[in-house]
Amino acid sequence: MADPYYITTAIHYPNGRPHIGHAYEMIAADAIARFQRQTGRAVRFQTGTDEHGLKMVQTARDRNVPVRELADEMSGYFHEMAQSLDISCDRFIRTVEADHYTASQTIWKAMADAGDLYLDRYEGWYSVRDEAFYEEKELSEGEGGQKLSPQGTPVEWTAEETWFFRLSKYQQPLLDFYAAHPDFIRPESRRNEVLRFVEGGLVDLSVSRTSFDWGVPVPDSPGHVMYVWVDALTNYLTGVGYPNDSEEFSKWWPANLHLIGKDIVRFHAVYWPAFLMSAKLPLPKQVFGHGFLLNRGEKMSKSTGNVIDPMALAHLYGVDSLRYYLLREVSFGQDGSYSDEAIVTRANADLANSFGNLGQRTISFIAKNLEGAFPQAGKGDPADAALLDEVRKACDGFCSAFGDLALSQALESWMAGVFACNQYIDTQAPWKLRKTDPDRMHAVLGTLIRAIRLLAITILPVVPTSAAKLLDQIGADERDHAALADDGWYERKAASGFKIDPPAPIFPRLTLAEKTEEP
Numbered sequence: 001m002a003d004p005y006y007i008t009t010a011i012h013y014p015n016g017r018p019h020i021g022h023a024y025e026m027i028a029a030d031a032i033a034r035f036q037r038q039t040g041r042a043v044r045f046q047t048g049t050d051e052h053g054l055k056m057v058q059t060a061r062d063r064n065v066p067v068r069e070l071a072d073e074m075s076g077y078f079h080e081m082a083q084s085l086d087i088s089c090d091r092f093i094r095t096v097e098a099d100h101y102t103a104s105q106t107i108w109k110a111m112a113d114a115g116d117l118y119l120d121r122y123e124g125w126y127s128v129r130d131e132a133f134y135e136e137k138e139l140s141e142g143e144g145g146q147k148l149s150p151q152g153t154p155v156e157w158t159a160e161e162t163w164f165f166r167l168s169k170y171q172q173p174l175l176d177f178y179a180a181h182p183d184f185i186r187p188e189s190r191r192n193e194v195l196r197f198v199e200g201g202l203v204d205l206s207v208s209r210t211s212f213d214w215g216v217p218v219p220d221s222p223g224h225v226m227y228v229w230v231d232a233l234t235n236y237l238t239g240v241g242y243p244n245d246s247e248e249f250s251k252w253w254p255a256n257l258h259l260i261g262k263d264i265v266r267f268h269a270v271y272w273p274a275f276l277m278s279a280k281l282p283l284p285k286q287v288f289g290h291g292f293l294l295n296r297g298e299k300m301s302k303s304t305g306n307v308i309d310p311m312a313l314a315h316l317y318g319v320d321s322l323r324y325y326l327l328r329e330v331s332f333g334q335d336g337s338y339s340d341e342a343i344v345t346r347a348n349a350d351l352a353n354s355f356g357n358l359g360q361r362t363i364s365f366i367a368k369n370l371e372g373a374f375p376q377a378g379k380g381d382p383a384d385a386a387l388l389d390e391v392r393k394a395c396d397g398f399c400s401a402f403g404d405l406a407l408s409q410a411l412e413s414w415m416a417g418v419f420a421c422n423q424y425i426d427t428q429a430p431w432k433l434r435k436t437d438p439d440r441m442h443a444v445l446g447t448l449i450r451a452i453r454l455l456a457i458t459i460l461p462v463v464p465t466s467a468a469k470l471l472d473q474i475g476a477d478e479r480d481h482a483a484l485a486d487d488g489w490y491e492r493k494a495a496s497g498f499k500i501d502p503p504a505p506i507f508p509r510l511t512l513a514e515k516t517e518e519p
């Protein structure tokens, strides 16, 4: 059995409903998880909600509801979103769950045993929006002299007795680790940011709070709850059995990939490995900081009212169109812009008019003219082998790019295979061959079925429901990467007497929805 593969998204703050940025991260992670499953690896995929911290406390206070009630309601929307977007997670974790308290308190004790925790007084700047402490030198000044974090969020002066983690002790071990594992932080630009930050010197980190009680209690320290990031990061361990199920834990840990947004790379690439080093646990293999999704080039925020509801989009344009669009349009790792026009244009051009049309034309022609029977071997031509070679090349290109997290490039390569098929069908014109050379028509249609199968298997991680429907129509049951290399499939299926039914359209042509709100 190939190596197990453990992938996680960030866990999302349920202080409001999910937005398109959250959906983007879940979709990307889901496509990667599905891709890894196709390679034959055992995959574990985790997402969820990060429910403690001051931001939750303040939001609940503003809404005049108990914080647990807010967490339950909003976490429910994230869970619902995961289901609607076909997110194939093995666990949707909530940090209020009992096993998560156990895991967080266990890692805490391990850090204490290492001598890395001490009590002191914290005085400094805190951003509730980021749930992050900042040094004075990192701040800028906004309107009215308001101090702002590097993320542009307001910071406030905080002073309280807290536990500290000896982060400074890990400066050199972290730098050594980055040097020995050049792929630990990706993409390159984020790696450079982290290196600069750590090289600039690390100060010890305040890791508990006493001014509120919505968090995981610090062991043997009444009045202290853990700083939300300590418990949040630990979710990655909780989900794979830490500390009680050592078999499960050693199967999945260390994680292969923490997929997160660029704003929280510091927590994952500096604090998290330092906590793990302290607790003497192995470090994850990679942290990938994806870019931000902007609304027509503008940052989405509740105050400007341009936050996009992913469920509404999925409802308007279809889940698979949305998934395809987000992974195709945004160069993975960089920021990308979202607009309704772009999703309609992209989904129509690539899915409805190209891939969908290829499947629809071929299958309906066979259903109508061959009564659904698989085309026979017919009269071959070098053009047939040339097409299949090109399609295989496109699918291989998809796999190698996708495996390297170049998701958009992967889709570009796949699309070259679709184009080649459409060109082939136009040149070979099976509708003309029907009268003039039926033997040749059989060979052309058979070649197309083979090509469609390869393309549909390859694209499954991105558009799982639609590609599966297409594969059902042609009776292609094996859908992993081994099936891509199975050259005998066609003959076996044809010999089985499988009949192709007239197709129901799979990729509808989209039209732009009426705008209900303008940013």
Ligand code: ME8
Pocket (backbone or CB within 6 Å): 009, 010, 011, 012, 013, 014, 020, 021, 022, 024, 025, 050, 232, 233, 235, 259, 260, 261, 262, 263, 264, 291, 292, 293, 294, 300
């Ligand atoms: O940061 N485009 O939660 P969160 C793309 N709870 N991604 C975006 C985005 C956008 N416009 N806005 C946010 C947290 N994200 C913590 C994580 S992990 C142990 C704890 C991404 O709800 C963001 O970068 O603010 C992060 O990866 C994820 O959504 C959750 O953000």
